[in-house]
Amino acid sequence: MRNIAFGYSTQCNARCGHCVAADASPATAKMDLARASAIIREMARCEVKGISFTAGEPLLFLNDICQLIRICRKNGIYTRVVTNGYWARSRESSDRVIAELIANGLSQLRLSFSRWHQQYISRDNIVRAAASCKHQGLDYFVSFITDFSKTDDACEQFLRQHHLKFFPEPLIYFGRAGELERPPVSTDYRPNLCPMNPYLSPTLDMFACCDAAHRFSTTGFLYLGNLGRDTIDALFQKNENHALHQLIKTMGLTSMASYLGLKAREIVQYRKCELCEKLFNSRENLKILTDAAASDLPGWRR
Ligand code: SF4
Numbered sequence: 001m002r003n004i005a006f007g008y009s010t011q012c013n014a015r016c017g018h019c020v021a022a023d024a025s026p027a028t029a030k031m032d033l034a035r036a037s038a039i040i041r042e043m044a045r046c047e048v049k050g051i052s053f054t055a056g057e058p059l060l061f062l063n064d065i066c067q068l069i070r071i072c073r074k075n076g077i078y079t080r081v082v083t084n085g086y087w088a089r090s091r092e093s094s095d096r097v098i099a100e101l102i103a104n105g106l107s108q109l110r111l112s113f114s115r116w117h118q119q120y121i122s123r124d125n126i127v128r129a130a131a132s133c134k135h136q137g138l139d140y141f142v143s144f145i146t147d148f149s150k151t152d153d154a155c156e157q158f159l160r161q162h163h164l165k166f167f168p169e170p171l172i173y174f175g176r177a178g179e180l181e182r183p184p185v186s187t188d189y190r191p192n193l194c195p196m197n198p199y200l201s202p203t204l205d206m207f208a209c210c211d212a213a214h215r216f217s218t219t220g221f222l223y224l225g226n227l228g229r230d231t232i233d234a235l236f237q238k239n240e241n242h243a244l245h246q247l248i249k250t251m252g253l254t255s256m257a258s259y260l261g262l263k264a265r266e267i268v269q270y271r272k273c274e275l276c277e278k279l280f281n282s283r284e285n286l287k288i289l290t291d292a293a294a295s296d297l298p299g300w301r302r
């Protein structure tokens, strides 16, 4: 099923220290509303079934996003908005924004929450926004971005105390988070599969992954193309026919790392996205894996 993260604008009213989107350039890029509307109609014709409005803070452009959600609803596309909740400063403003999103057909709200967000957005906003969703019947969840350190215990306790529906999301050390200290990883030998949600940027560049859109600059591994030159369907097909992109979803990064000769002891020290970058942002590794994808890699077992 085709889904996409839709970056209407990279503009944000916060400057979180862990922001992956800080890699995006330019920082204030915004799509033309008429073009965005046409793109979504074209996506509907190409069997896109889910759109997640993301990038900077989408609800800085509430009216525009509502218009785009309406087009999605008309075309049977499931919609999600990823927001930092800045607009839930009071119960009244929170209720008003949620009512407007529901009236236009939003399917789900994803509230971003972390200790870094709290330097800009009060955590009480997340509680108010979730309460408005519950009260008005909008599906929501809190995305709790964490480095799994003890420092975050208080954040998790806060979410539990308020009975919020939350999912821990591992911090990705890209963008501004690249500067943060990395606690050592301790996992078992997990497969490191990745669903690879594609991402469309405000400058109409499309990438195979929304979390690392502007990374992998040595090889351009995740870059699919630009809608100024290619059709949406062509870029989706490029992703779907890319042997290594598909193997990341089905075989996982661990087996591919093992194929390259990395020792198990070494592999377990990598976070998923860092392992991905090691494998595919090296010209040498990429060539080996590209050749192997057409021969013995798909059937290879450690
Ligand atoms: S993490 Fe989200 S809220 Fe924070 S600066 Fe980045 S886009 Fe804005």
Ligand code: SF4
Binding pocket: 194, 195, 196, 208, 209, 210, 211, 212, 248, 272, 273, 274, 276, 277
């Ligand atoms: S593992 Fe690779 S494809 Fe998946 S989110 Fe991380 S960088 Fe993107």
